[in-house]
Amino acid sequence: MSGKKVTVVATFQARSGKESELKNALISLVAPTRKETGCLNYDLHVLPEDPAKFLFHENWTSQAHLDAHLQSDHIKALLPRVAELCVGFPEIKIWEQIA
16 A cells, blocks of 8 residues: 555544634644645545534545654644544544546
């Protein structure tokens, strides 16, 4: 998978009362991530009927670029806050484009 485009779908569920904090934390990841080598898109969404649910849709030119992103300072800074802001660890699925 290292040389093929990868798509990531990551979903987050905010703890009750932490919706705004999680939203702001996730928004803060967007600008620096979009500047990373290999990032094709990094888009954050909210579920209109449930403002506590967030989804990232990301495309990377390769698994290696995604791996580098996961080691970035801005991602590492969020990890210790996940337990405070989210009901559980985000669900992260990595997809490989085949057509």
